[in-house]
Amino acid sequence: MKHRVVVVGAGFAGLQLVQDLAGADCAITLIDQRNHHLFQPLLYQVATTLLATSEIAWPIRRVLRGRPEVVTLLARVTGVDRDAGQVVLDNGDRIPFDTLVLATGARHAYFGHDEWEADAPGLKTLEDATTIRRHLLLAFERAELAHDPAERDANLTFAIIGGGPTGVELAGIVADLAHRVLPREFRRIDTRTARIMLIEAGPRVLPVFPQGLSDYAAAALQRRGVQVLTGQPVTGISARDVTIGESPVPCRTVIWAAGVQASPAAEWLGAPADRAGRVMVDAHLTLPGDPRILVLGDTAHVEADGKPVPGLAPAAKQQGRYAAALIKARLAGKPFPKPFRYVHQGNLATIGRNAAVIDLGRIRMTGWLAWWIWGIAHVYFLIGVRSRLAVAISWLWSFLSRQNPARLITQKDTARRR
Amino acid sequence: MKHRVVVVGAGFAGLQLVQDLAGADCAITLIDQRNHHLFQPLLYQVATTLLATSEIAWPIRRVLRGRPEVVTLLARVTGVDRDAGQVVLDNGDRIPFDTLVLATGARHAYFGHDEWEADAPGLKTLEDATTIRRHLLLAFERAELAHDPAERDANLTFAIIGGGPTGVELAGIVADLAHRVLPREFRRIDTRTARIMLIEAGPRVLPVFPQGLSDYAAAALQRRGVQVLTGQPVTGISARDVTIGESPVPCRTVIWAAGVQASPAAEWLGAPADRAGRVMVDAHLTLPGDPRILVLGDTAHVEADGKPVPGLAPAAKQQGRYAAALIKARLAGKPFPKPFRYVHQGNLATIGRNAAVIDLGRIRMTGWLAWWIWGIAHVYFLIGVRSRLAVAISWLWSFLSRQNPARLITQKDTARRR
Numbered sequence: 001m002k003h004r005v006v007v008v009g010a011g012f013a014g015l016q017l018v019q020d021l022a023g024a025d026c027a028i029t030l031i032d033q034r035n036h037h038l039f040q041p042l043l044y045q046v047a048t049t050l051l052a053t054s055e056i057a058w059p060i061r062r063v064l065r066g067r068p069e070v071v072t073l074l075a076r077v078t079g080v081d082r083d084a085g086q087v088v089l090d091n092g093d094r095i096p097f098d099t100l101v102l103a104t105g106a107r108h109a110y111f112g113h114d115e116w117e118a119d120a121p122g123l124k125t126l127e128d129a130t131t132i133r134r135h136l137l138l139a140f141e142r143a144e145l146a147h148d149p150a151e152r153d154a155n156l157t158f159a160i161i162g163g164g165p166t167g168v169e170l171a172g173i174v175a176d177l178a179h180r181v182l183p184r185e186f187r188r189i190d191t192r193t194a195r196i197m198l199i200e201a202g203p204r205v206l207p208v209f210p211q212g213l214s215d216y217a218a219a220a221l222q223r224r225g226v227q228v229l230t231g232q233p234v235t236g237i238s239a240r241d242v243t244i245g246e247s248p249v250p251c252r253t254v255i256w257a258a259g260v261q262a263s264p265a266a267e268w269l270g271a272p273a274d275r276a277g278r279v280m281v282d283a284h285l286t287l288p289g290d291p292r293i294l295v296l297g298d299t300a301h302v303e304a305d306g307k308p309v310p311g312l313a314p315a316a317k318q319q320g321r322y323a324a325a326l327i328k329a330r331l332a333g334k335p336f337p338k339p340f341r342y343v344h345q346g347n348l349a350t351i352g353r354n355a356a357v358i359d360l361g362r363i364r365m366t367g368w369l370a371w372w373i374w375g376i377a378h379v380y381f382l383i384g385v386r387s388r389l390a391v392a393i394s395w396l397w398s399f400l401s402r403q404n405p406a407r408l409i410t411q412k413d414t415a416r417r418r
Numbered sequence: 419m420k421h422r423v424v425v426v427g428a429g430f431a432g433l434q435l436v437q438d439l440a441g442a443d444c445a446i447t448l449i450d451q452r453n454h455h456l457f458q459p460l461l462y463q464v465a466t467t468l469l470a471t472s473e474i475a476w477p478i479r480r481v482l483r484g485r486p487e488v489v490t491l492l493a494r495v496t497g498v499d500r501d502a503g504q505v506v507l508d509n510g511d512r513i514p515f516d517t518l519v520l521a522t523g524a525r526h527a528y529f530g531h532d533e534w535e536a537d538a539p540g541l542k543t544l545e546d547a548t549t550i551r552r553h554l555l556l557a558f559e560r561a562e563l564a565h566d567p568a569e570r571d572a573n574l575t576f577a578i579i580g581g582g583p584t585g586v587e588l589a590g591i592v593a594d595l596a597h598r599v600l601p602r603e604f605r606r607i608d609t610r611t612a613r614i615m616l617i618e619a620g621p622r623v624l625p626v627f628p629q630g631l632s633d634y635a636a637a638a639l640q641r642r643g644v645q646v647l648t649g650q651p652v653t654g655i656s657a658r659d660v661t662i663g664e665s666p667v668p669c670r671t672v673i674w675a676a677g678v679q680a681s682p683a684a685e686w687l688g689a690p691a692d693r694a695g696r697v698m699v700d701a702h703l704t705l706p707g708d709p710r711i712l713v714l715g716d717t718a719h720v721e722a723d724g725k726p727v728p729g730l731a732p733a734a735k736q737q738g739r740y741a742a743a744l745i746k747a748r749l750a751g752k753p754f755p756k757p758f759r760y761v762h763q764g765n766l767a768t769i770g771r772n773a774a775v776i777d778l779g780r781i782r783m784t785g786w787l788a789w790w791i792w793g794i795a796h797v798y799f800l801i802g803v804r805s806r807l808a809v810a811i812s813w814l815w816s817f818l819s820r821q822n823p824a825r826l827i828t829q830k831d832t833a834r835r836r
Contacts, residue, residue: 052471309792410548
């Protein structure tokens, strides 16, 4: 019988692994609770009406249609039976493995305030993105309907929590939406009066970037009309307001971009995890004491040069590639002593139309050139000619027409509820 | 004070009316419970993975951004106070009118079997389309996971109820999906074994077309692997099976394309309606005895040459155009004796890849030429260069690659529930 590789999660790490295992003499089962691979780095653009859901997601089966040795299952994993060497699915099925790869990603986390989730959605799945899009667009609609000036202003107040790349990117596009896209479309309100707050507990936005780029980003956001509130912890969130330090600010739309928590892989394994729930793995990305099991991407705590490897798409892909090489060596009975090494390719973030920051170590860039380079790089990373074409057209269209192409409010009953 | 025109519903009739009132000396309020105008004739293609939601829907505000005299409100109408001359919204607001136009469309109807709706979704909104898409795609996923052959076969059985254009179009694409798009992507099942039933209670499919075109459509569907069951009434629908006459057939996916019911406009007005709930209007599309109120499109029962005007997009647009001319004449104080006349432009329906039927009265066409003409005509009818480009690219892509571009299963928790 062929060596059985079971992969849980078709994100950047899992999909890269399966793709790199092409030609290897093994039977692969790829399990995901979604039917699509998602290009998460552009998810904030779906949330902010720039891109359509189908432009950044691909059916996993379709990506792997040319790989008859890969069985794809749409299912939820509920546990791992390490003694029996089986993955347990929610329908009770047990999938036996010789090698198990867990690459199940992360969800947003509320630092002990799970009750905030309902009023401050985070951004990890397509549904998260369409939920945030609905909240954003409905806020303007409710403002147009409001008679009470206080109610109108609260609807025109937007809080984005977390000053990392996602928070900065969201704030920039929300500002563009209020200032450039929507003004001509409303009759009773001036959308340019919207108050957009980017709230960061730490001393500066984009903390992983050099100070100079953080300063540029903050200044560029402020020029766009974003209030950048650094050193200000959020202490409360409700459907009516957000509390910054001691002060409640009436606010109907809160977006959470402040923290993530790994998926429950550590619980499935009964293995040690770091504070963010990431499984502690060794230098070969395997579980200490159980080399059958590899853990990759946002689910794993991997160290490189004494620092944890960041939760970025390139880091996940590198781990997928490394794990494939390791499994192939094992299948060939060869030793594989080389530990995983992370090669940091740089940090990028956009700040809305015509502004971005790029930090490639020696090379640092800001402004419109950085924005165009960022855009071209991201089109390149999408899967397939069709998506590249679609995203490129959407962006060019939006750039030239100042109209955002994906502005649908969907999902039944919600217009009434919120 | 300017004459106040209140329009409820931004479908084909309502939007056409507002566009044709450009330049008229009146204040217009357009109310819709959705933020988008929907191109319903292509909705079945969203349901069957050919088109993305954003390709056939446009934010109403954006369409009307150059019309400062039009106020657009995202709200639900709950009633009409004819004595006060006001429309009542769900938030309690009352919008006064001098002229009221109701163009609120229709919903699918279950002929007294409302309990069927949960298991046999119909197709009127974007959410309906993504719901049906989810049901379709999850059925194949569940079949791939099934161990019991009977359970697998039940998941590979699809029932489409209603042999009108929508039912025929759905059946054709579902057959293409099972036979051409998906086979290479599944490992445990052969999607080509899927059983696709088109069930029609009447004697033939496409009853509004000439007999010859009905026969062609039925034969073309059968060649594609669709079981065409005419003269067979559905007597029961559950989550487990569909009952045709006396025989229950295990079946996990049922799509309802059999009947519609007008929106509750007749109840708001306390006015006489036909069996389908459509308000009886006079030859000027106004409410008998209350000429302030016009009713258009699928909400109205209008007669032309002794027959009710059909619920087609061109009919709705013609009514919008007529109503605008009537309102303009009234504003100018001119008489407007001309009654509404419906000009039937023809019937079209697709039967999947490379097959369609066109009935333009004297000209009748079938086959691939009809399909291409149908496609070009529909691209032309979309709003704006961008949508035309996007739909044309999606269709060409799908035609050349045999891949359907919109195959995402979305909406949280549903993978588990159904």
